Each structure stands twice: as C-alpha cells, then as structure tokens.
Amino acid sequence: MRVGVFDSGLGGLTVVKAITNIFKGAQIFYIADTQFAPYGQKSKEQILNHSFDIANYLITNHQIDALVVACNTATSAAIKELREHYPNLIVIGTEPGIKPAISISKSGQIGVLATPATLKGEKYQLLVDKLSSSSSHIKLYEQACAGLVDQIEMGKIEDKTTFDMLNNWLLPMKNNGVDTIVLGCTHYPLVSTCIKKIMGDDINLIETGYAIANRLFFLSKEFGHKNDGELSVTVFFTADININMIDKILGTWKNGGKIKVRNINE
Numbered sequence: 001m002r003v004g005v006f007d008s009g010l011g012g013l014t015v016v017k018a019i020t021n022i023f024k025g026a027q028i029f030y031i032a033d034t035q036f037a038p039y040g041q042k043s044k045e046q047i048l049n050h051s052f053d054i055a056n057y058l059i060t061n062h063q064i065d066a067l068v069v070a071c072n073t074a075t076s077a078a079i080k081e082l083r084e085h086y087p088n089l090i091v092i093g094t095e096p097g098i099k100p101a102i103s104i105s106k107s108g109q110i111g112v113l114a115t116p117a118t119l120k121g122e123k124y125q126l127l128v129d130k131l132s133s134s135s136s137h138i139k140l141y142e143q144a145c146a147g148l149v150d151q152i153e154m155g156k157i158e159d160k161t162t163f164d165m166l167n168n169w170l171l172p173m174k175n176n177g178v179d180t181i182v183l184g185c186t187h188y189p190l191v192s193t194c195i196k197k198i199m200g201d202d203i204n205l206i207e208t209g210y211a212i213a214n215r216l217f218f219l220s221k222e223f224g225h226k227n228d229g230e231l232s233v234t235v236f237f238t239a240d241i242n243i244n245m246i247d248k249i250l251g252t253w254k255n256g257g258k259i260k261v262r263n264i265n266e
Contacts, residue, residue, distance in 0.1 A: 001025065001026040001027070001064055001065050001066060001135070001220055001223070001225045002027050002029070002052075002062055002064045002065050002066075002215065003019070003023075003027070003029070003035060003065065003067075003068060003127045004025055004028075004030075004031070004034075004055070004058035004059075004062060004064035004066070004068070005019075005028060005029070005030045005031070005062060005067075005068040005069045006030070006031040006033060006036050006040075006054045006058075006068075006069065006070060006071070006074075006264070007070045007071040007074075007187075008032075008036060008037035008039040008040075008071060008073075008074075008149070008155045009032050009033070009034050009037045009038070009149065009187065009241075010035050010037075010073070010152075010153060010185060010187070010241070010242065010245045010246065010249060011033075011070070011149065011185060011186040011188075012032070012068075012070030012071060012186045012206070013030065013154065013176075013235070013245075013246065013249040013250060014029065014070075014187075014189045014190065014209045014249060015068060015070040015094070015186055015208075015209045015212050015213070016028060016030055016070070016233060016249075016250070017034070017209065017249055017250055017251070018209035018210045018212065018231070019068075019174070019212075019213045020231060021210075021216070022210075022213050022217055023090040023213065023216065023217060023220075023227065023231060024225055024227050024228055024230070024231050025191065025225065025226060025228045025229030025230065025231065026220075026231050026232075027062075027231075027232050027234070028231070028232070028233045028234070029058060029062045029064065030055075030233060030234065030235045030236065031054055031058070031236045031237075031238070031264065032236065032237045032238070032241055033050070033054065033238050033241060034051055034083045034153070034237055034238055035235070035238035035239035037073055037150075037153065037239075038115065038149040038150060038153075039073040039074055039077075039116075039117065039160040040115025040116055040117045040147070040149060041083075041117070041130070042117065042145070043120075044077045044117075047073060047074055047077035047078060047081060047105060048077050048078045049080060050074075051069065051074050051077065051078035051082060052081075052082070053080070054230055055067055055082060055086065055203070057264075059062050059086075059089070059229050061090060063192070064089070064092035064136075064221060065089070065220075066089065066091075066092065066219070066220065066223075067082065067090065067091050067092070067106075067177060067214060068092045068093070068094075069082070069085070069092070069093045070094055070186050070212070071163055071185075071186060072094050072095060072096060072114060072115065072124075072184050072185055072186070073115050073117040073118045073121070073185070074159050075093035075095055075123065076093045076117065076118055076121030076122065076123040076124055076226050077096075077117070077121065078250075079091065079093035079123070080123075083243030086192065090216070090219050090220070090223060092212055092213060092215050092216055092219070094117070094186060094208055094212060094214065095123065095124070095127060095208070096112060096124065096127070096183075096184035096208070097180045097182050097183075097205075097206040097207070097208050097211065098110070098112070098140075099129050099131060100126065100206055100211075101180045101181075101182045101204070101206045102131060102135050102138055104178055104180060104204055104206075105138070105180040105181045105204065106181055107178070107180075107217075108137045108138050108139060109139055109173075109176055109177045109178045109179060109180075110139070110140050110141065110180045110181070110182065111140075111141045111142075111143065111173040111178040111180070111181040111182065111183045111255065112140055112141065112142045112177075112184055113142065113143050113148075113169070113181060113183055113184055113188055114142070114144065114182075114184030114185055114187070115142075115144065115146075115147065115149065115176075115184070115185055116144040116146055117143065118184055118185065119144050119184075121141055121177070122164060124184075124185050127149060127217040128163065129220055130142065131153060131233075134135070140151075141172065141173045141176060141263065143169045143170075143233065145165070145169060145174070145188070147165065147183070148162070148165060148166075148185075148186050148187070148188070148191070149166070150256045151165070151186065151205060152187045152188075152190050152191065152229070152245075153187075153242060153245075154172050154242065155242045155245050155248075157190055157191055157193075157194065157210070158194065161243060162191065162194060163197070163198075164193055165197060166191065166194055166198060167190075167198050167250055169197070170198045170199055173199070174198065174199055174200075176215060178199075179202070179203065179204060180203070180204065180205075180206065181195065181199070181202040181203060181205055182205065182206045183205055183207045184209070185197065185210075186207075186209070187256050188207070189205070189207045190248075190249065191211065192205055192207075195217065198251045208240055230258065231253065231258070232258040232259070232260075233250075233258070233259045234259070234260045234261075234262065235259065235261045235262070236262055236263070236264040237261070237262075237263060237264065238264050238265075243261065246259075246261060
C-alpha cells in the first residue's frame with residue numbers, strides 16, 4: 001500500500017504515529033504543508049483548491065492507493081469533493097470525536113477545542129445537529145483556538161504563552177463541569193499534558209488518530225492489503241519545519257523505523 005497523508009504542519013504526524021502502531025507493509029508519504037499553514041484561518045475555497053493540489057501531487061508523484069486528510073479543517077472543506085473526484089482512491093477524513101465523547105461523558109458537559117474554520121464548517125455543524133438532537137442531555141462548550149497551531153508548530157508546547165492561552169479557554173469549561181474534551185485538531189494531542197494541568201488528570205481527552213488508523217486498516221483489507229512487511233515513512237515539508245518536533249511526535253518508532261525527511265521541492 002502507498003498511503004498519502006497531509007496536514008497544514010506537523011499535527012497530522014499524530015495520525016501517522018497511530019498508523020505506525022497497527023499498519024505494516026506500506027509506504028507512507030506525509031506532507032507537512034507549512035507554507036500554507038495554518039489552514040484554520042483560510043477560506044473554504046482556498047483549502048479546497050489546496051487539498052486538490054496536494055492530492056494530485058501525491059497521485060502523480062507517489063501513485064498513492066489511499067489518501068488520509070489528517071486535518072479537521074481540510075476534511076470539512078474538501079472531503080466530499082475529494083471522494084467524488086477520486087472514486088477509485090481510498091479517501092479518509094478527520095472529524096471531531098463528538099460521538100465517542102458523548103458515550104463516555106458522565107456529566108454531559110463536553111468541551112470542543114478546534115480551529116475557527118472547523119467550527120464554522122458545514123460538516124461539523126451537521127454532525128453537531130445530528131448528535132445533539134439525539135442526546136438532549138448533552139451541552140457542548142465550543143472554543144475556537146486561534147493561534148494554538150502556530151505555538152505547537154514552533155515547538156512551544158510547554159511555553160507560558162501556550163499555557164495562558166489554554167488556561168483562558170479552558171477555565172470556563174472547568175467551572176461548568178466539563179469532564180470530556182474533544183481535541184478537534186490533529187495538532188492538539190501534543191498539548192494534552194498542558195490541558196491536564198489545567199483540567200486535572202481525570203479529564204477525558206478525545207483524539208481521532210487511532211480511529212483513522214483503524215479505518216485505514218479496515219478499508220485496506222478490502223483493497224487486498226495483507227498488512228505484512230516493513231513500513232516506511234517519508235515526511236515532506238513545503239516551508240520551514242521544526243525537525244525536533246518530528247522526533248517528539250514519532251518518538252521511539254522513528255528510532256527503529258525507516259523514515260526520511262525531505263523538502264518537497266528537492
């Protein structure tokens with residue numbers, strides 16, 4: 001299997017990390033689109049056009065069998081059109097894990113951290129409307145986290161500025177008894193420790209990396225993939241990138257796995 005994965009920066013590597021834990025016998029081509037980051041502050045049309053540019057690059061240059069849109073914002077803007085345009089390609093998107101959050105929340109008070117574009121997106125709104133109508137006891141506390149992706153991309157995960165941003169957003173949730181928080185961006189699991197310092201260790205944090213990895217595994221079997229053999233990862237970047245963050249995200253797998261990091265223009 002040849003799998004293309006993309007995000008506006010390094011956050012989608014949290015999805016790649018989940019894939020490396022269950023997937024074998026594949027080549028993963030990851031694009032950290034740092035030149036166009038952050039997606040969350042771009043228009044739907046800009047994100048849609050850019051998503052097609054990346055998909056075409058991955059198909060033309062790496063003959064991918066599957067495309068993983070490892071970004072909530074890009075999924076909201078482009079997943080429907082990508083699936084329609086590439087009917088023979090496995091196309092997997094990312095969406096906030098509101099459904100699993102509802103299933104495990106005891107208080108019914110659920111926080112959602114996401115980019116402004118994700119919260120405004122039609123896909124997210126339809127998901128919320130559907131789940132809220134069937135779960136009347138649930139209350140969502142939505143928070144657009146403008147600037148958080150930038151902090152993470154710069155590696156300022158434990159920086160005071162990052163903590164202050166999160167503290168400002170999370171305290172109202174804490175005061176309202178929120179016991180479960182949906183991490184509606186693939187970057188946000190990287191600040192889980194900071195979130196727990198504010199909310200307490202008992203807070204439930206819902207991320208979607210493993211759900212995406214499991215979906216890829218399931219669909220790849222239908223494609224004929226036997227899930228056996230070596231796995232390799234190539235990380236492409238479109239502009240400056242924080243190499244240290246790749247080590248931090250992929251961790252021990254990077255040390256034992258086969259990984260390359262390259263400028264996409266080389």
